[in-house]
Amino acid sequence: MKTLLAFSGSSRNGSLNTLLLEQAEALAGSLGATVATVDLRELNLPLYDGDLEAANGLPSAVLDLKEAMKEADGFLIASPEYNSFPTPLLINALDWASRSGHGDEVPLSAFTGKTAGLMSASPGALGGLRSLWALRTLLQNIGVVVAPTLAAVGGANAELFADEHFLTSSNGRRLQKTVEETLSLIRP
Numbered sequence: 114m115k116t117l118l119a120f121s122g123s124s125r126n127g128s129l130n131t132l133l134l135e136q137a138e139a140l141a142g143s144l145g146a147t148v149a150t151v152d153l154r155e156l157n158l159p160l161y162d163g164d165l166e167a168a169n170g171l172p173s174a175v176l177d178l179k180e181a182m183k184e185a186d187g188f189l190i191a192s193p194e195y196n197s198f199p200t201p202l203l204i205n206a207l208d209w210a211s212r213s214g215h216g217d218e219v220p221l222s223a224f225t226g227k228t229a230g231l232m233s234a235s236p237g238a239l240g241g242l243r244s245l246w247a248l249r250t251l252l253q254n255i256g257v258v259v260a261p262t263l264a265a266v267g268g269a270n271a272e273l274f275a276d277e278h279f280l281t282s283s284n285g286r287r288l289q290k291t292v293e294e295t296l297s298l299i300r301p
């Protein structure tokens with residue numbers, strides 16, 4: 114059984130990206146994967162601070178996040194685009210998770226060899242695609258195998274995702290490709 118961990122870079126109630134992520138989670142489930150979800154807002158992580166880390170080590174919420182990431186074969190990640198970039202909420206969580214919790218922990222063990230499917234939704238025309246290019250670079254540089262199809266949904270609104278025909282639309286079909294690639298890239 115393949116397992117995925119899903120998280121959204123938006124903490125906003127009614128987030129378009131969280132709605133998109135839910136579609137991806139359902140798709141992964143229908144393809145036989147087990148999907149767990151982490152709510153990044155609930156982790157309530159401090160902004161990464163080297164002095165804080167030196168004084169106290171990793172916050173327990175970071176240890177929990179890393180454990181959940183290690184247990185998964187891959188990730189489904191949705192993020193809004195903020196000025197062409199993934200959100201600080203997401204980047205901060207990834208930065209914390211990239212830190213070793215103790216001396217003998219293999220560096221980047223929460224990332225190395227994992228696969229990731231990336232998606233973004235925006236009312237704008239490009240659907241956040243530019244932020245996905247940045248996120249792809251970040252993740253690849255820390256050992257993640259990123260699915261080639263980036264699912265950026267432009268002109269997004271809540272009705273789009275509520276539409277029962279979403280999955281057969283061009284956006285839905287692209288999302289399906291992203292999810293399928295994320296699963297098929299997992300090493301047996």
Ligand SMILES: Cc1cc2nc3c(=O)[nH]c(=O)nc-3n(C[C@H](O)[C@H](O)[C@H](O)COP(=O)(O)O)c2cc1C
Nearest residue numbers: 123125128129130131193194195196197235237241
């Ligand atoms: C600080 C900020 C910067 C933004 N920059 C962009 C941008 O570069 N491109 C874009 O398409 N939308 C941009 N937006 C609009 C977001 O795509 C929009 O608010 C979206 O609904 C946020 O995602 P969410 O619904 O998942 O919270 C920006 C929004 C904020 C708050």
